[in-house]
Amino acid sequence: MSRTEKVRVLIAEDQALIREGIATLLSQQNDDFEMLPGAADGEQAIEFARRYRPDVILMDLQMPRVDGIAATQRILRELPQTHVVVLTTFETNDLIFEAVSAGAKAYLLKDARIDEIAATIRAVINGQSGLSPSVAARILDEFKRLRGPRVSAKLPVRDGLTARENEILTLIVEGKSNTEIGERLHLAEGTVKNYVSTILEKCQVKNRTELAIKAITY
Amino acid sequence: MSRTEKVRVLIAEDQALIREGIATLLSQQNDDFEMLPGAADGEQAIEFARRYRPDVILMDLQMPRVDGIAATQRILRELPQTHVVVLTTFETNDLIFEAVSAGAKAYLLKDARIDEIAATIRAVINGQSGLSPSVAARILDEFKRLRGPRVSAKLPVRDGLTARENEILTLIVEGKSNTEIGERLHLAEGTVKNYVSTILEKCQVKNRTELAIKAITY
DNA sequence: AAACGAATATGACTTTCGTCATAACCGATC
DNA sequence: GATCGGTTATGACGAAAGTCATATTCGTTT
Numbered sequence: 001m002s003r004t005e006k007v008r009v010l011i012a013e014d015q016a017l018i019r020e021g022i023a024t025l026l027s028q029q030n031d032d033f034e035m036l037p038g039a040a041d042g043e044q045a046i047e048f049a050r051r052y053r054p055d056v057i058l059m060d061l062q063m064p065r066v067d068g069i070a071a072t073q074r075i076l077r078e079l080p081q082t083h084v085v086v087l088t089t090f091e092t093n094d095l096i097f098e099a100v101s102a103g104a105k106a107y108l109l110k111d112a113r114i115d116e117i118a119a120t121i122r123a124v125i126n127g128q129s130g131l132s133p134s135v136a137a138r139i140l141d142e143f144k145r146l147r148g149p150r151v152s153a154k155l156p157v158r159d160g161l162t163a164r165e166n167e168i169l170t171l172i173v174e175g176k177s178n179t180e181i182g183e184r185l186h187l188a189e190g191t192v193k194n195y196v197s198t199i200l201e202k203c204q205v206k207n208r209t210e211l212a213i214k215a216i217t218y
Numbered sequence: 219m220s221r222t223e224k225v226r227v228l229i230a231e232d233q234a235l236i237r238e239g240i241a242t243l244l245s246q247q248n249d250d251f252e253m254l255p256g257a258a259d260g261e262q263a264i265e266f267a268r269r270y271r272p273d274v275i276l277m278d279l280q281m282p283r284v285d286g287i288a289a290t291q292r293i294l295r296e297l298p299q300t301h302v303v304v305l306t307t308f309e310t311n312d313l314i315f316e317a318v319s320a321g322a323k324a325y326l327l328k329d330a331r332i333d334e335i336a337a338t339i340r341a342v343i344n345g346q347s348g349l350s351p352s353v354a355a356r357i358l359d360e361f362k363r364l365r366g367p368r369v370s371a372k373l374p375v376r377d378g379l380t381a382r383e384n385e386i387l388t389l390i391v392e393g394k395s396n397t398e399i400g401e402r403l404h405l406a407e408g409t410v411k412n413y414v415s416t417i418l419e420k421c422q423v424k425n426r427t428e429l430a431i432k433a434i435t436y
Numbered sequence: 437a438a439a440c441g442a443a444t445a446t447g448a449c450t451t452t453c454g455t456c457a458t459a460a461c462c463g464a465t466c
Numbered sequence: 467g468a469t470c471g472g473t474t475a476t477g478a479c480g481a482a483a484g485t486c487a488t489a490t491t492c493g494t495t496t
Contacts, residue, residue, distance in 0.1 A: 105355070105358070129355035130354060131354050133338075140347055142361070143361055144321075164443075172427065177424070178484090184308060188447080190446050194484090196483075197483095207395065216431065216435070408476050408478085415455060438495100442493090446487105450486100451482105452484085454479105455478105455481095457476105460475075463473105464469100464470085466467105466470095
């Protein structure tokens with residue numbers, strides 16, 4: 001994805017030195033970042049988010065008045081298109097899980113290099129995500145626990161569809177475009193379209209939206 | 219953490235060219251990797267894991283005889299100290315979640331650079347983890363869903379839409395085309411399209427199929 | 437071995453979708 | 467009563483979806 005405008009970045013961090021330092025480094029890092037005035041606590045982060053509508057907020061977690069997690073919740077409820085990247089020194093399970101549940105798109109530790117922070121900002125803008133390796137490990141552990149023991153990994157195959165057709169149906173239900181499906185399955189776009197046509201006919205629907213609805217609803 | 223011995227790496231990948239290529243690149247990358255003979259399918263991966271006791275297995279998912287996920291499960295049950303790093307071209311939710319549940323410590327896509335792969339291998343050896351940015355995003359989404367709503371992560375699917383927009387959303391969810399919607403509401407097709415565009419943006423989705431899915435699911 | 441059908445794969449072509457610029461309308465505010 | 471923000475409305479145009487004809491591969495049947 002290419003953006004014509006600059007990425008508007010807000011830093012919420014109570015220590016002025018760190019706040020200014022990161023802002024300076026980031027603006028040196030690349031000229032496509034527009035650094036907004038820094039927020040010194042959670043309350044101010046909310047206020048500045050409302051006022052400046054940042055694309056990305058670098059959010060510290062331990063801040064006066066309103067902490068970073070509460071600020072994240074309130075900002076995302078009001079401005080859901082904002083991307084919050086947590087940047088903190090602490091990495092307890094509780095903090096990590098709460099931050100992610102609050103809607104943080106990435107969780108970095110303060111020992112991250114500035115180019116990693118910049119790369120993560122670009123990633124979240126593109127709908128991706130970034131986790132420090134040790135944070136990722138904790139998330140994966142909890143993830144496994146939450147999912148519980150798998151019994152049968154097999155998806156119920158939709159009757160009448162071939163294996164290939166089912167693969168494609170699954171991706172359609174995830175909202176993928178034909179191009180994306182083609183890339184994922186190493187098929188030409190034309191091939192995917194043809195599969196879609198076949199599936200549409202078999203399921204007696206007119207277009208992929210109806211198909212997705214039917215597949216979800218049964 | 220510093221290790222005195224080399225890191226013993228096993229590659230399980232059915233395409234010989236890719237297998238040899240990664241092995242060569244990794245051994246050039248750093249002299250602390252000891253590359254074991256490559257496994258061409260899941261069955262062989264299990265056999266070689268038993269024989270060579272690797273520290274890390276780079277595991278492809280789509281392989282003949284036994285797939286990568288089944289191989290991961292069986293290897294980790296027998297040799298739980300092994301670290302499995304998934305390296306694949308596919309990134310469907312199912313594959314990712316199953317791989318993680320099976321015990322994979324990291325999940326990389328094949329477009330990763332060789333130094334990223336090397337860094338991930340070192341990370342998992344140190345009890346950390348590595349996820350490609352797009353994979354991390356999927357994990358975090360599912361993670362949030364599994365933990366359940368903490369506050370009210372309500373997306374502005376119906377709320378935040380005007381009355382007219384909601385009428386149109388309802389018809390989209392019924393699988394209607396823009397022409398059909400226009401006839402029903404006595405609007406020009408162009409007008410309907412414009413409404414659809416607005417709704418897509420408000421709901422933060424890329425196309426009407428995703429929109430229908432989100433409207434049904436939430 | 438030849439014939440056959442089902443599954444898989446592809447590209448040319450038409451239709452539908454989605455974006456963008458633009459404008460009329462209306463209630464609120466100054 | 468002029469201005470402003472939000473809703474409603476429209477069409478031109480490039481992008482994506484869907485149709486159709488066609489080809490290959492592979493297991494099964496004759």
